[in-house]
Amino acid sequence: MLTIVTALLCEARPLISDFNLKKVPESHPYPIYRNDELNLVISGIGKIASASATAYVHALNGSCNHSAWLNIGLAGHSDYELETGFLAIKIIDQSCHQSWYPSIIFEPSCQTGMLITVDQVGKKYHPNYGVDMEASGFYATACRFTTSELVQCFKVVSDNPQTPVRKIAANEASKLISDQMEHISSIIDALGQLQTEIDTPNQTPPFFNEIMALCKMTHSEQLLLREKLKRLFLLNPNHEMDFSLFVKPHQSKDILFVLEKLISEQKVLFQ
Amino acid sequence: MISTIYLENEVRDHPVTKALLLRFQNATVIPCDRYTEVFNRKAQNFRLQKKKPSLILARKHHGFVMKAPDSYGIGGTQNYYFSHMLNCIYDCRYCFLQGMYRSAHYVLFVNYEDFTRSMETILDEHPDDEVWFYSGYDCDSLAFDPVTCFTDFILPFFKKYDRARLEFRTKSTQIRSLLKHIPLSNCVVAFSLSPENITQSLEAKTPPLINRIESMRRLQKAGWNVGIRFEPLIFSDDYKTRYGELFSIVASQLDMSRIHSISVGAFRVPKPYFKTMVRLYPDEKLFAGPLEEEDGTISYQQDLQEEMLEWCSQQIKQFAPACHHYQCRN
Ligand code: SF4
Numbered sequence: 001m002l003t004i005v006t007a008l009l010c011e012a013r014p015l016i017s018d019f020n021l022k023k024v025p026e027s028h029p030y031p032i033y034r035n036d037e038l039n040l041v042i043s044g045i046g047k048i049a050s051a052s053a054t055a056y057v058h059a060l061n062g063s064c065n066h067s068a069w070l071n072i073g074l075a076g077h078s079d080y081e082l083e084t085g086f087l088a089i090k091i092i093d094q095s096c097h098q099s100w101y102p103s104i105i106f107e108p109s110c111q112t113g114m115l116i117t118v119d120q121v122g123k124k125y126h127p128n129y130g131v132d133m134e135a136s137g138f139y140a141t142a143c144r145f146t147t148s149e150l151v152q153c154f155k156v157v158s159d160n161p162q163t164p165v166r167k168i169a170a171n172e173a174s175k176l177i178s179d180q181m182e183h184i185s186s187i188i189d190a191l192g193q194l195q196t197e198i199d200t201p202n203q204t205p206p207f208f209n210e211i212m213a214l215c216k217m218t219h220s221e222q223l224l225l226r227e228k229l230k231r232l233f234l235l236n237p238n239h240e241m242d243f244s245l246f247v248k249p250h251q252s253k254d255i256l257f258v259l260e261k262l263i264s265e266q267k268v269l270f271q
Numbered sequence: 272m273i274s275t276i277y278l279e280n281e282v283r284d285h286p287v288t289k290a291l292l293l294r295f296q297n298a299t300v301i302p303c304d305r306y307t308e309v310f311n312r313k314a315q316n317f318r319l320q321k322k323k324p325s326l327i328l329a330r331k332h333h334g335f336v337m338k339a340p341d342s343y344g345i346g347g348t349q350n351y352y353f354s355h356m357l358n359c360i361y362d363c364r365y366c367f368l369q370g371m372y373r374s375a376h377y378v379l380f381v382n383y384e385d386f387t388r389s390m391e392t393i394l395d396e397h398p399d400d401e402v403w404f405y406s407g408y409d410c411d412s413l414a415f416d417p418v419t420c421f422t423d424f425i426l427p428f429f430k431k432y433d434r435a436r437l438e439f440r441t442k443s444t445q446i447r448s449l450l451k452h453i454p455l456s457n458c459v460v461a462f463s464l465s466p467e468n469i470t471q472s473l474e475a476k477t478p479p480l481i482n483r484i485e486s487m488r489r490l491q492k493a494g495w496n497v498g499i500r501f502e503p504l505i506f507s508d509d510y511k512t513r514y515g516e517l518f519s520i521v522a523s524q525l526d527m528s529r530i531h532s533i534s535v536g537a538f539r540v541p542k543p544y545f546k547t548m549v550r551l552y553p554d555e556k557l558f559a560g561p562l563e564e565e566d567g568t569i570s571y572q573q574d575l576q577e578e579m580l581e582w583c584s585q586q587i588k589q590f591a592p593a594c595h596h597y598q599c600r601n
Binding site: 144 | 319559
C-alpha cells in the first residue's frame with residue numbers, strides 16, 4: 001500500500017481523479033480517499049498537520065512493515081522554473097535545523113532538488129533550495145513507520161524569484177499537479193517495485209497449519225515451527241512431509257525435534 | 272556508476288574530494304555536515320540501498336588504525352587493521368557488512384594522510400617489531416581502487432617503512448594501479464577464493480574465479496607477493512569435490528613456490544548481524560544450513576567446521592607444502 005499525503009484538496013484533485021480514488025465514507029479527522037493500492041490523505045497546511053495526518057493514516061491502516069509514502073505538493077524555488085516537478089534529495093527543517101536525506105533508489109524521470117520546510121512562507125528564496133511547508137513533518141513521521149527508501153517528497157514549483165509567491169487559485173494548483181501525472185505515476189510504480197522487492201509477506205510455510213492442528217503449541221513453539229519449516233523447504237522445496245514421523249500422542253517438542261532431524265538430513269547444494 | 276555524492280562540508284576542498292568530483296561530474300552532489308546524517312541512520316534498508324548505492328565523502332576523526340583481535344593475522348605479533356572505506360561494491364551474501372550497517376552507501380574517508388600518520392605512531396610504539404596493517408576489513412581493498420586511488424597513496428608510505436607490513440584483501444581484478452608501482456616486499460595482495468559455484472551463488476558482482484586467478488598470475492609475474500585466502504569456507508554436501516576442484520585450479524595456474532601465504536577460515540558472524548542478514552534475505556539457502564550459535568556467534572556446527580578446516584588444510588599441505596599456511600577460526 002502507498003499513501004499520498006497532500007496539504008490541500010486542490011492538490012489532491014487530479015490524483016483522486018486519475019487514480020480513481022473514492023472517499024472513505026466513515027468520518028475521519030482528515031479526508032481520506034482510497035482505491036485497492038493507494039491511500040490519499042489531505043492533511044491541511046504545515047508540517048505539524050502533515051505529520052499528524054501521516055501518523056493518523058498509519059494508525060488507521062495498522063502496521064505494515066513496508067508501506068510506501070509520498071508527499072505531493074507545491075513549493076517555491078530559487079532556481080527552478082515554474083511548473084518544474086522535483087523529488088527532494090535533502091530536506092531541512094528551517095526551525096529546528098535538522099536535515100533528512102531521502103534515498104532515491106530508482107532512476108527518477110523528474111528532476112531532483114533540495115528543500116527547506118518553513119513555518120511561514122516569506123518572500124525570501126534560498127539559493128539552490130526549494131521552499132515548502134510540509135516535507136520535514138511528513139518525512140520524519142513516515143520514516144518511523146517504514147524504511148526511508150520508501151518515503152519520498154515530490155514538489156512542483158509554483159513560484160520563483162521571477163514569479164514570486166502569490167495567492168494561487170485552486171484550479172491553478174490542480175493544474176500544476178495534473179501536469180506532473182506522468183512523473184507521479186512513475187514514482188508510484190518505482191516505489192511499488194521496491195516494496196515488492198523487500199516484501200516477504202509473512203507467508204505461512206507449507207504444512208504449518210496441518211502440523212499446528214496436531215497439538216497445542218505455545219507462541220514461541222509456533223515461531224520455532226515456522227522457522228524450521230521455512231528452513232526445511234528452503235533446503236528442499238520438494239520435500240514430501242511424512243506425517244507418520246510425528247508419533248502419537250503428538251507433543252510439540254517431539255514434532256520440533258523431528259523437524260530439526262529432517263532439516264539435518266537435507267542436502268545443502270549450491271548450483 | 273555513481274549518480275549521487277553526499278559531501279561533508281569539511282572535506283569539500285580536500286584534494287581527494289576534488290579529484291573525485293572531477294571524475295563524477297554528472298553526479299548530484301548533496302552537502303551534509305556529518306556523514307552520519309546520511310549513513311546508518313534508523314529506517315534504512317541495506318538490501319534496497321544496495322540497488323543504487325551513493326558515495327559519501329567524509330573525514331574520519333579517530334580510530335584510523337585499530338588493534339586486530341588476537342586470532343587475526345598471518346603470523347605477525349603486532350597486527351592492526353584499518354578501513355579507509357565502509358562498504359563494498361560487491362554483494363556477497365555471507366558478508367557481515369550487510370548485518371553490521373543499515374546503509375549500503377559507500378563511505379570514503381578522504382583524509383588518507385591521517386591513516387598513515389596513525390600508522391607511523393604505531394610503528395614508533397613497536398620500534399623492534401614488524402607491524403602488520405590489514406586493509407579490507409570494512410570493504411574490499413582493491414575493488415574501488417580505480418576510483419579511490421588509495422593504493423597510489425599508501426604504497427609510497429610502505430616503501431619508506433620496511434618494518435611495516437601491508438595486506439590488501441580482495442576479490443577484485445583491479446590491479447592496474449599495483450602494476451604501475453614497483454613491487455614491495457613488505458606488501459601482500461591476498462585474494463579470497465571460493466569454488467566457482469559458490470562465487471556464482473553467493474558472491475554477486477564479484478569477478479569470476481578464473482579472472483581473479485589471472486590477476487594473481489599477473490601480479491606474481493610482476494614480482495608482487497600474492498596470498499590466497501580460502502575464506503569463508505562454505506559448506507555444501509559436495510564441498511570436498513568443489514574445494515578439491517578449486518585447489519587443483521589454483522595449483523595448476525599459480526606458481527605455488529612463490530605464494531606468500533595461504534589461509535583457510537570459517538564462516539562466522541555475530542548473532543545480531545546474522546539475524547539482520549536473515550531478515551534481509553529470508554529466502555537465502557546459506558542461512559538455512561547446518562549453523563549453530565556459540566557465545567553469540569553463528570558458525571557451522573563445531574564438528575562440521577573442524578572437519579572442513581582440517582580437510583582443506585590437509586589438501587593445501589599437499590599442493591603447497593612449502594607455503595605458510597594458517598587457519599583462522601575467528
Ligand atoms: S568482497 Fe568482501 S567486503 Fe565485499 S561484499 Fe564480499 S565479503 Fe563483503
